[in-house]
Amino acid sequence: MPPAAETVLDEVDGGEGAGSSRRRPGLRSRGWLVPAVAAPLSAALFTAVLLGLATALSRTYPFGPVTRNVVDLGQQYLPYHAYWRALLLGETYGDAFLNWNSGFGSNFLGDIGTYLSSPFDLLVVAFPADRIELALYVVTAAKISAAGGAAALLLVRLRPGPWPVAAALGTAYALSGWTLNHGATVPMWLDGLLAFPLLCLVAEWARTGRRPLLGPVVVALAWIANFYTAYMATLGAAVFLVVRLLTAEEGAAARRRIAGVLRAARSVLIGIGLAAPLVVVVFLGTKVADPTPVTTFAPAAPTDFLARFLPATAGVTSPALFIGTPALALALTLPFNRAVAPRVRAGWTVAVVLVTLSLQWEPTHLLWHAGASPNGNPYRQTFVLSGLLLIAAWLSVARGVPRPAALLASGALLGALAWAAGGSVEIDDWTFPAFLAAAALTLAAALLARQDVRRRAAGADGNAAGADGNAAGADRNAADAGRNAGRAGPGLPALSALPLLSVLAVVLFVAAQAGETVVTGKRIEEQQRSEVAWSPRTGPWHVSAAREVARADAWPRHRTDPGEVPGGNDVLLVGGQGADYYSSLTAEVTSSTLTSLGFGHYAKGRHPVTLDNPVTDVLFSIGTRMRSEPMEPVRQDARPRAEVTVATTPVPPLVTVRPREARAPRPEDSAFVRQELLLGSSVYELPRDTRRTGRTLTARCPAGSEVWLWAPEYEGSARLAGEGTSAVDFDGRPPAVTAPMQALGTVPASGEVSIDLLPRKAGTKLPRQPVGCLVRARLDTAVRQLTATGATRVSAGGHSVTAELPPGSTGVAVLAAPRISGWRCAAGDAEAAPARAYQGLVAVPLDGRATTVNCFFRPPGLRLGGAVGAAALLALAATAGFHRRRQEFTRSAPADRSAGKVDG
Template sequence: MRELTGSAGAGAAAVGVYCGALAWHRTWPFGAPMRGGTVLAEQVVPLQTHLWDVLRGQGGDLLVNWDSGYGVPFLPDLATDLLNPCDWPGLLLPRDQQALGLFLGVLLALGLGTGLMAHFLGRLAAGPVAVRGLLAVGYGLCAWVLVAGVGRPAWLWGLVALPLLGLAFDRCLRRTGWPLGALAVAVCWLGDFYTAATASLGAGLVLVLRLLVARSRWRERLRALLRALAMAAVGIAAAAPLLWVTFEAGRAGQPAAVVHPVAPGLTDYLGQLLPGGLAARALPDVFVGVPALLLVAALPFNRRVRLRERVAWPLALALVAASFVWRPSILLWHVSTAPEGNPYRSTFVLSGLLTMAAWVCLARRPRLPALAGGALLVALLAALVDARGSTRPISWGLLGAGVPLAVLAVPALAGAARQRRVALAVLGGVVLVGSGWAAGSVLVQRDRRAGSGPVPSAGALRAARAALLAAGPRWPAGRADPGPHVFTGNDPMLFGAQGGGYRSDYLPARTAQALHALGAGWLLQGRQTSSFADPVGQALFGVTASLGGDLTVRRAPALPLVTVQRSAAPADQSSLWARQQAVLGATVYQVPPLVPGGGPAPTDHGSSGWSLPTTPDGGPGTELTGRCTPGRAAFLYAPYLAGAVSWPGGSLAADGQQNATALPVLALGPVPADGVVRVTVRVGLATQVPARPFGCLDQGALAAAVAAGRASGSSRPTVSGHTVSAVLPHGSSGTAGLSVPAVPGWRCGVDGGAPRSAGQTPAGLLAVPLGTGADRLECAFRQPGLAPGLRVAAGAGAVWLLVAAWTWWRRRARPGLPG
C-alpha cells in the first residue's frame, strides 16, 4: 500500500506543479483563452468533438467521417489522435467542453506516467518511494512534455508507455506474469502506436542494459531477452489492425514536406539539459530538473555503484543522445519513416533514461565527494553553454540554488530519521519549486511564439452552429457547410456540419486532388483542404446552407448526393470552369480569354497560363482583363497567385504558393455595364495565373441545371454510418455520381448485385455504372488494411490465450513455479 500511495502522490505532485505553473502565468485554461493555430486547437479538439458526436450516433461512424472533406475515412485519425485512454473520460463532458476534457486527459496522463515511473525506478534499484517520486516528478515535467506533449495529447501516452513497458519487460527478468506483460505491451501500442514504438525502443534498451550488468548466467539472460521479444511480438501483433490501417492510410495520404534536420552544435545540444529555457529552433527537449542532472553527473564518481553500471549508463545516455541527431538513427526512432514537423518527437525516451540513471546513482547513496564531482561537471556544462540561445536567467537561478541544496540534502538521506525528513523536505522543495518555475518559464516562452491569436469564444461558435444547422434540410438531403473556417481548419467537425474543410495527417490524396481540381483551396501542401467558396462548387457537393465570413448564413439550391448522368461524352479538363461544368452536366460559364491591360506586361505560356512580373516600386500593377456579358457574376481562379490583388469593390492579399497553398475561387462581383472584368495585381516575386482565370456565371443557367439534376437524381438518399443507399428514378441508365471523393475502400452495387470497387469520375468523385437500367444504388466503405490487421490480431490473441492457459496449468500443477 505504501508503494501505491507513494507513486500516486508523485503523480499528484506533478499534476499540482503543472497546474500551478499554468495558473501563476494565467495560461489556458486558467485565465487566457486557448491560442489558435496550434495542432491542439486546429486538429485534436475538432477530432475529439467529432468522436463525441459519433458515440451519440451523429456524423457517421468509426469508419467514415461525413463531416469533413465531404466524406473521408475516420479510423486513421482515431488511431493516431484519439485512442489515448486518458482522454476518454473527457467525452463525458458536454460537447462544447471537449477542449477542457482533453486538458483533463493531459493531467491524467501526466500523473499516471509520473506514478508509473516512480514505481518502475523501484524495480531498477530498491529505495524509498518518496525519493523515487521526486525524481519521477522531473520526468513528468520534462521539457518534452511541456514543449511537445501537452500540445498533442495522444503523444502523452508515451509518457505512460515508457515506464509501463519497462515494468512489462521487468517481468521477463523475474520470470513472472508473461501474459500480463504482453497485455501491457498491447495496451501501450493501442493507446498511441507512434510513441509506443519509440517507448518500446527505449524500454528494450533499458532491458539490454540491465541484462549486460546483471550477475546471472548468460543462459538466463538470453532466456529473459527471448521472453521479452516474444512478449513484444504478441503485444504489437494485437495492435495490428490499427498499424495496418494507418500504414495503408499513410500510403494513400496527401504527401507532406519531409524535414531534414540540421544537427545541432554540441553546446546547443548540451544547453538543452539546463532547465527553464526554450531554443528558438527545433532542438531535442530533454531537461528533467536540477537534482536529476546533478545525480547523472555524479554517477561516474559514485563508487558505491558497480563499475560496469557506472560505465554502461553514461555510455547508453551518450549513444541515445547522439542517435537523435544522426539521420540513420533518426529514421529508426521514427519507425523507418522520414520525420514530418518536429524531428525530435521521441526525446521523452532520453528524459526517461536520464531519470533512471539519476536513480541508479541516488539509490546507492552517493557520498559528498561524488556529488562534488557531479557539481563540478554541472558547472563545467554551464560554462560551456553560457550565452547559448536556449538558456535564460532562470536557468542560472535554478542551478545556483538547486545544486548546492541538492549536494547538501542527498547525503543526509542516509542519516538518522530526523535528518532524512529534513533532507527529503529540502530535496522536495528543490524539485517542486524548481520544476514549477522551469515549467512556467517554458510555457510562457512557448505561448509567446505561437503565431495565432486566441480562438473565438465558445459562445460565438454555439450561435453560428445553431444558425447554420437550422438553415437547410438535414443531411443527407443537403449539406450545411461552415465555409470560411473562422474557428479552425476543421470547422465542419467542430460544428457537426458537412463541409470540405479538413486538416489531418491522413488526408487522402484523392480527396485533396478532387477538391483542388474543382476549385477549393488548400494549405499545408494539401494536408488541409477548404470548403468551396463559389456557388457552382457548393451546388456540385449538395451544399444547401453555408456560412459566410461574417458568420451569416447563405441558402441556395444544390444537387442531391446522388445524381445520374446519361451522357458518356469525354469531359473537358482544360480549365476549372470546364471541369465544374462537366460534373454539373450543363454550360453555365462564359469563359473569356485573358487580355493584358496596363502595367508590366504578363508573359503568355499558352495552355500553361501566364506569368506575372515583379511590380516596380511605385509603379502600377499588372492589369488583367476579360470581357463578359454585363450582369453575370464574375469570378477569378488563380490558385497560386501571390501579391496584392484589387478590383472594383474589393481587394485581397493573395498568398498562393505552388503546391503549398492553393487559393479558392474568388468572387469579383457582377460584371459592369461595359462588360470588362478588371483585376490589378501588384507582385513582389514573379507569380502565375491560369490561361483562363476568369469565369462569368449565368446564375439562371445554374438554377436550371440544379433543378434538372434534382429531377434526374435520387430524391431519397440514405446515409447510415459507412453506407450510402439511394432510390433512383425507375430504369436509370448511364452513370450514377456521388458527391463524395473517390477514396480507396468504397464498394458499390446496383439493384442488390454484388458490390465492386467503385470507379471515379474525371474530377475524382465516386462513379457507379448503372448498365441498361437500375432502380437502386448501394455503396459501403471498407477500410483498407482493417481486415488483414484483424486476422493478425486474432492470431496474436490465440497465442496469448494458449500461453495464459499454459501458465495457469503449470501454476496449478507445480505451485512453486513463478507465473
C-alpha cells in the same frame, strides 16, 4: 549500517541481481507496498499540481483567460475530441468507420487510431459540449500525471530507495521539456510518454519470467493508444532491457539472457498483434494519405543541443532535453558514483550516451521515426532519453547520497554545459536565473544530505564502541530499537521519523525541481503563444454557428456547410458537412481532387478548407451555407463573437446521374475547367485574352457575370477596379498553404474586367488562366438538369448510402464524396465491388435496369487486422495455458516428493 558497509554491499551486487533480490521485500511485504503505492500516487498528484500552477502563472485557460490552442491543439485535437464526444453519445451521422462531416466523407477509424484511441479520451463524455476545452485539458493533465506515476513506479521497482525522491524524479519525467514544449499541445503523443515506463516494466517482467499475460496486454494498450509514439517507446524499452540483461546479474548464463529476450519478444509481438485491428487500418491509411514534402534531417547545432538541457528553452529545431537541473545533476553523478557497481555505471552511461548521439545522426534518426523523417518537430523521441536519464539519476541516488567526488564531477559537467550553451539562440531571459537558483538549492540539499550521512556514520561508530564496553546496554538499546521498529512497521520509516537534515534535503531537492519546472512551463506557454500559430478559445461564435447548423441541417437530402469558424476543422466543432478536414490521414484523392477544383488547403495539403463557391456547392450538394461576420478582432484573451447568417439554395441530390464519362482532366486545365468537367456543363466564361500589366489584370467577360480569381500560390490582396469594391485577401504560401478561389464582384455593363493586385512579396506567380466569370443562368440550368435525372430519394447510414434512381437511368451514378480507398458499391442486385472514380468522386456504372445504388465504406485493413488480432488472441490463450500448466507442475513436484517420503 556505516556508509562504508553500504558501499561494499552495493559494489558486490550493484544493487541488482540475486544478492539484491534476496534482501528485497516481496510483493506482499509492507516494506515494498509503501513505496510502490506512495511513490506513484505522490508523483501523479505532484505532476498535476505543477502543471496547473504553470498554466495558471501563464494566465492560460482553464486558469486564465488566454487561449492554449496553439498550432494543432486548436486546429486538430480540440475539434476531434468535440466530435469524439458527439460520436460516443450518438449525436453524429457517421460511425466509427466513416466521418460524414469532414472532407465530404473520410475514413474515421484511421483517425480514431491516430488521435482518439487512448482510454483517457473517453473522459470527454463527462463534460458538456460547451466545455470541450476543459475536457481536453483534463485529458492532457491525466495523461501527463499518469506518466509521472508510472515512471515513479518503475523506479522503485528497479531498486529500493527513498520514495519521495522517486516521486520527484517521476514528476521530472512527466514534466520534461519534451512534455511542456510538445506533448502538452499534441495530446496523442502523451500516450507514448506513459507507454515508455510501462513497457520498461514489461521488459523487467520478461527478464524475470513474470506476468506473461499482463505484459502483452500492456503492449497492446500502448500500441492502441498511439502506435506512433508506442513504437518509439518500444525501442526505448528494448534499450532498457539490453542494459538490464547485461548489468543486473553478473555472470548470468547466456541462456537466461536469451530467454529474457525471447519472452520480451513474445510479449511485444502478441501485444502488437492484439492491436492490429486498429494499427493495420492506420498503417494502410498512411499509405494512401496525401504525401508531405520529403524532409531532410539536419542535426541541431551543438550549442542549441546543449541549451535544451536548461530550463525555459523552447523550439522545434532542437530536442527538448530539459528534465530539471536537480534531476540532471543526479544523472550526471552516476558515471562517478563508486557506490554503484562498475557494470551498472558503465552500462547505463553507455546507453544514455548512445541514445543521446542517436538524436543527431540521420540513420538512427530514421530508425526512431520508422524510416521517415517527419515534417515539423524532428525530435519526437526525446521523451525516451528523458526517461533513461532519470533512471540513471535514480540508480545513483537510491542507496544514498553520492559521495563528494561524484557530486563535484556532476557539478563540473553542469557548469561546462551551461557555459557551452551560453551563446545559443534558444536561451531565454529566464534560463540562467532559473538554472542558478535550482543549482543553488540542489547544492544546499546535497550538503545537508552529506552532513546527515556523516552524522549518522559518527553515531554508528560511537554506538559500536559503546557496545564493546557495555553489552548489556547495547542489548537494552537493541530491544528498544526493536520495539520502536515494531511500532513503525517494516520497510522505510515514516517521513516524520527521518532525521531532520534528510527531510530538509529532500524538501530543498523537491523545491528546486518544482520551481524550475513551473518556470519552464510558464515561459514555454508564453513563448509558444507569441511565436507560433494559435486559435482562439471556443465561444459565442461557435455556439451561434452550431445552433444555426442544427436548425438548418437536412442531411442526407443535402449538405449544410458551417463556413469559416475560427480554429479549423470547423465541421467537427459546430456540426454540418463540409470540406474542412485536418488529419495526418487525409487521403491524397481528397486533397488532390479538392485542390484541383479551387479549394484551399493548409498543412501541405492535409487540411483542405471550405470554398464558398456556387459551382462546388452544386457539385457536393451543399444546399445550406453559413457565413460569419466577426463582431470584433479575434484575440488570444477573448472568446470570439460573430453574426452568423444562413443562405439556402437549390442543389442536386447527393447522388446524381451523368450520361457518360467526362474526358480526363489535362495538367494544364484550370480549376474552372475541372469544375465544369465534373459538373458536366459549361458555366464559366473563360477570357482568352487575360493580360497582366504590372499589378493589373485585364480581361473581357459577359456583363453581369461574377468575377472569380483563382490564384492558389498568390499571397496578397486583389480587388475589382471601380468604386465601392473591397479588397479580398489571398494567403498562398506553397507548399504549405494554397489559397482558395474567391469572388471579386460583378462584371460592369462595359464587360471590361480590371483587377488590381497588391502582392505582399515580389515574384508572385499566377496560373495560366486565373480569371473565370460565372454565368448564373447556365449554372441554374445545370442544377435543374442534374436534379431531374438524379436520385429521387437518398438515405444514409453510419457508413453507407442508398439512392433510388429514376427508371431507365444509364451512364454513371456519382456520389458527391471523394473516392477514398474502402468504398464498395453495387447497382441494383449486383454484388458489391470496389467503387469506380468519376473525376475523383465515387461512381457506379449503370446499365438502364437498376433503380437503386448501394454504397458502403469499410476501412482498408480491417479484415487483415482482425485476422492478425484473432491470431494474437489465440497466442495469448496458448501462453496462458502453457503458463498455467507450468505453475501446476512447479507446485505439485515438491508435494509429490514429500508424499513419497511419508508413504515410505
